[in-house]
Amino acid sequence: MLPASGPASRTRLTGIDAARGAALLGMIACHIMPLYEAGVPTFVGSAFSGRSAALFAVLAGLSLALYTGRGHPHTGDALRADRRGLAMRALVIAFIGFVIGGMESTIAIILVHYGVLFLVALPFAGMRLRPLALWASGWLLASPAVAYLVRPLLRQWLGEAQLGHNPVLLDLFTPAVFFSDIFFTGYYPVAQWLGYVLIGLAIGRLNLDSVRTQLTLLAAGASTAVAASALASYLMHQLGGLNALLATEQGNEIPLEALMQVSLSPVEQSGSWWWLAAAAPHSGTTLDLLHTSAVAAAVIGLCLFITHWNRTLLLPLSGAGAMTLTLYTAHVVLLSVAPVDESSLEPAVIYWLYAAGAMAIGSAVFLMKKRGPLEAFTSTLATAARDA
Numbered sequence: 001m002l003p004a005s006g007p008a009s010r011t012r013l014t015g016i017d018a019a020r021g022a023a024l025l026g027m028i029a030c031h032i033m034p035l036y037e038a039g040v041p042t043f044v045g046s047a048f049s050g051r052s053a054a055l056f057a058v059l060a061g062l063s064l065a066l067y068t069g070r071g072h073p074h075t076g077d078a079l080r081a082d083r084r085g086l087a088m089r090a091l092v093i094a095f096i097g098f099v100i101g102g103m104e105s106t107i108a109i110i111l112v113h114y115g116v117l118f119l120v121a122l123p124f125a126g127m128r129l130r131p132l133a134l135w136a137s138g139w140l141l142a143s144p145a146v147a148y149l150v151r152p153l154l155r156q157w158l159g160e161a162q163l164g165h166n167p168v169l170l171d172l173f174t175p176a177v178f179f180s181d182i183f184f185t186g187y188y189p190v191a192q193w194l195g196y197v198l199i200g201l202a203i204g205r206l207n208l209d210s211v212r213t214q215l216t217l218l219a220a221g222a223s224t225a226v227a228a229s230a231l232a233s234y235l236m237h238q239l240g241g242l243n244a245l246l247a248t249e250q251g252n253e254i255p256l257e258a259l260m261q262v263s264l265s266p267v268e269q270s271g272s273w274w275w276l277a278a279a280a281p282h283s284g285t286t287l288d289l290l291h292t293s294a295v296a297a298a299v300i301g302l303c304l305f306i307t308h309w310n311r312t313l314l315l316p317l318s319g320a321g322a323m324t325l326t327l328y329t330a331h332v333v334l335l336s337v338a339p340v341d342e343s344s345l346e347p348a349v350i351y352w353l354y355a356a357g358a359m360a361i362g363s364a365v366f367l368m369k370k371r372g373p374l375e376a377f378t379s380t381l382a383t384a385a386r387d388a
Contacts, residue, residue, distance in 0.1 A: 012322075013066070013208060015304035018314035020059050021321030021362065022299060025355050026052025028331055031107045032340055032351040035262050039255060045262040050281025053110060053188065054292035055299055056324075057196035060117060062300070064197070065204020068125045073205070079126045085386030086125065090118035092378045093325065100329060101166035103336035108265075111328075112167040113188040120190060121197045129205040136198035140293075143192045144276055144285045147184055150191075152270055154180045161185045187265050192284040199293045208304055217301025224294035232279030232287045236260075241274040248272050319362030323372025327358045 026048040035045030068074050068082045097111025124135065154161040161180040163171060171178045183191045206213050236242040245251040248271040259267060265282035269275040279287035307313050320327055331354055340347055365372060371379065 012311075013304065013307075014311045014314065014318040015214075015307040016059065016062065016066075016208075016300065017318035017321035018303040018307060019055065019296075019300045019317075019321065020324050021314075021317035021319070021359070022303070023052050023055040023059060024320055024324045024327060024358065025317075027056065027110075027328070028354055028358070029351055031331070031335060032354065033347050036258065039258060041258055041261040049262045050288070051292050051295050053282075054196055054289075055296040056110065057114075057117065057188075057193055058200040058203070058293055058296035059300070060114065061121065061197035061200020061202075062204040063200070064118070064121060064125055065201045071129075071205050071207060073126045073128060075126060081386045083122050083125060084388060085382040086118055086122060088385035089378055089382040090115040092381055093118070096325070096329060096374065098167060098169045100332050100336075101168045103333065105166065105332060105336045106339075107166075107332055107335065108187040109166045109332060110188055113182060113186070113190055113193070116182055116190050117193060117197050120194055121201070124198060124201060127201070129202055132198060132202040132205060136195060136202050139195040139198055140286050140289045143195055144289070147189060147191050147284060148269070148273075148276060151184050151268070154184060187282070189284055192289060195289050196293055196296070199297070203297060203300065209308075211305065211308055214301045214305040214308065217297045218305065219298075219301075221294045221296070221298030221301060225291050225298065228287045228291035228294060229279055232277065232291075235274075235277040241277045244272055244274040245278075315363050315366065316359035319364070319366040320358045321362070322366055323362055323375050325378065326372030326374040327362065329374060331358070 029044050030048050030052060033044040034042055035049060036042060064086065065073075067086065068079065073079070074082055092115075094112045094115025097109055097113075097115060101109050101112065124132065127135070151161070158177055158180060161177060162185045163177060163181045167178065167182070171181075183189060203217065206217075208214070242257070246256060250256075250267055250269070250271065254267060256267075260278060260280040260283075262280075263282040264278065264280040269283065275283070276285050277287070278285050279291050281288065281292070303314060303317070307318070312318075334354075340350055343350060345353075362372075370376075
């Protein structure tokens, strides 16, 4: 939800916008289409749950890199100005999240977490590729274990360490529960998801205009994603991890195998270290973070490669991706006003209406060389903060 090119960039990378558009449509699919049918995961649940949101987060980090100088990060006053602009942008995005979080919705709205991710990533904004790669690797390895140890302590200390709803402004008056939910116990735990942003920052420091870089991202991302899933499958099925989890109190009470294909977010994940060996969507484990960020890298590489010689080749996706804040917010509001389960239309029909509308609106705004209304508003405030 940042521009695909920052103050130092002259040419907008429409491939990044296309990847962002793909993430948006994937998240909308998860919000509209059923993730299970008769207890069996659907194609949407198996293919898009976890991966679309992770792509969003990786692209957030990539956009931070583009905003702060791409392959040659800004320093000194320029970097401080970048951080002021990014902080303002983060606060505006979080405020929008607080506002729409008060609506009746079954959607786990990401905007508040997204804003917090920007804020906690600010210390990394001036780093070059090598230290970013080291930080990202360490974060993916360490943060799941830290979260596994911290979550029970928070539940013991707070009694109820989860909000149980999308964050709203009133939650700031219970800061302990609010920050516990945002960083560790909520749907998008910032403590682990910062790894996505760091990976995105590292990708953004690469020469993204190079075909070699684009194909490397595609090949390395695809192979790493397959390897992470294969390793998790081996740990779960050949080494007995799944049986160990089924023997836990939680694993015995839930349809664990189905949840592991779609989302482990509703599961407390305690009582066995085997939880950390899974690669289930929204489990926040090392293999989950590695798999989903690798998928994100592959999608980014593919979109950049397709648009390398023709910037408008993926116009429907890149148009929608250039105004994701507006379109994401609009779809949350519309689904709150007109829930899918109250409609006479099939979910698939509703989804394609949303998808077609998002791509048509995005393409029209792009061709008019305009910005989405929320993008323009956010950019104005961020520019004012940056230039202050």
